[in-house]
Amino acid sequence: MEKLLVFIPAYNCAKQVPRVLFQLLDPRVKPWVGECIVVNNRSTDDTEAAVQDWRRRHPDLPVRLLRNDENYGLGGSHKVAFGYAADHGYEHMVVLHGDDQGAIADLLPVLESGSYRQYDCCLGSRFIRGSRIKGYSWVRVLGNHGFNVIFTLVARRHITDLGSGLNLYAVEPLKTRYYQKFPDTLYFNCCMILTQCYLKQKLMFFPISWREEDQISNVNKLTSFGLILLKLCGQYLRSPKAFVAREWRSKVIDAYTYTEIPVQQ
Structure with missing residues (x-):
């Protein structure tokens, strides 16, 4: 059985991140976990304290706490984790968001069948047969379906989700760091998907369960988010090659550095 790196991006999710870590104790999941890194993106609440408390109570699970040296955004935290996975010799890396909307157990059929080895990326989808939301x-569901259709037409690949909080990446394709110039914002995943299609990587979507309960909602940002997605599609259509090569960041960062935080007794 392969040992995977589990990456949990965390920002102001003190209430939720312990529940996410508890998912790793599932006896079906735990054997797959080689190591877990919680990447704290400079949270302003008690996220870090919550992780420390969990680590003290569960020393048997290899959980590392990394604090970004700056607030890099969600995309920047992915870049930290991708680099960590490559530097530490992992073949595959799981992304499991720290806000406890997704369930890592939904990945088990993909892992246990071994089918994940045939793909460069396995993406959790909230909007295909077998998923549960x-x-x-209904407005958000309809909007997501609409953008999935637009991205499918633009990328010429069947896209069923632009970015859920449960994904599995093969590490080898990431070693070129083709993602380095992508935005460090929420649009990082959208740029990843379009670029993976351009690079003809092998993608598969699998159904997941997804819930929104006590998480911080981005519903008020949906209009601006949608407009930016349309702009991304327009720029990709004009020149996919230029889309992949361009600098998307408003602030260029040469190295996405972090500090590892030891367990505090």
Whole structure:
């Protein structure tokens, strides 16, 4: 059985991140976990304290706490984790968001069948047969379906989710760091998907369960988010090659550095 790196991006999710860590204790999941890194993106709440408390109570699970040296955004935290996975010899890395909307157990059928080895990326999808959504309004569901259709037409690949909080990446394709110039914002995943399609990487989508309960919602940002997605599609259509090569960041960062935080007794 392969040992995977589990990456948990965390920002102001003190209430939720312990629940996410508890998912790793599932006897079906635990054997797959080689190591877990919680990447704290300079949270302003008690996220870090919550992780430390969990680590003290569960020393048997290899959980490392990394604190970004700056607030790099969600995309920047991915870049930290991708680099960590490559530097530490992992073949595959799981992304499991720290806000406890997704369930890592949904990845088990993909892992246990071994089918994940045939793909460069396995993406959790909230909007395909077999998925389950709780707490989403019909407006949000309809909007997501609409953008999935637009991205499918633009990328010429069947896209069923632009970025959930449960994904599995093969590390080898990431070693070129083709993602380095992508935005460090929430749009990072969208740029990843379009670029993976351009690079003809092998993608698969698998159904997941998804819930929104006590998490911080981005519903008020949906209009601006949608406009930016349309702009991304337009720029990709004009020149996919230029889209992949361009600098997307408003602030260029040469190295996404972090500090490892030891367990505090």
